[in-house]
Amino acid sequence: QVQLVESGGGSVQAGGSLRLSCTASGIIFRTYAMGWYRQGPGKQRELVADISSGTTTNYADSVKGRFTISDDNAKNTVYLQMNSLKPEDTAVYYCNARATAGRYREYWGQGTQVTVSS
Numbered sequence: 001q002v003q004l005v006e007s008g009g010g011s012v013q014a015g016g017s018l019r020l021s022c023t024a025s026g027i028i029f030r031t032y033a034m035g036w037y038r039q040g041p042g043k044q045r046e047l048v049a050d051i052s053s054g055t056t057t058n059y060a061d062s063v064k065g066r067f068t069i070s071d072d073n074a075k076n077t078v079y080l081q082m083n084s085l086k087p088e089d090t091a092v093y094y095c096n097a098r099a100t101a102g103r104y105r106e107y108w109g110q111g112t113q114v115t116v117s118s
Contacts, residue, residue: 016116067083088116098109
């Protein structure tokens, strides 16, 4: 059974920082691209950042230079360090795991709320 368990969300003032964590179980971590998506009020879910093979990263333009995605293969955990947070970063953040080989497999975490006040 695959589980993605997120933690680290919360409320912060604009300019502050938060770090999200997502620990995966039931998958071979390095065979998945791990990502963070978010869905703000009244908006569609969007990719924030993803990482594959522990080194290849991709970021949404809106977070480049402010957010950093990283992972720890030994802990099956992916992180999202969020700095210089803005009110528009307010959203539910979801962890995602997508198989990089073989048949299509994709899994989602339950989501964690991030609220940035001005």
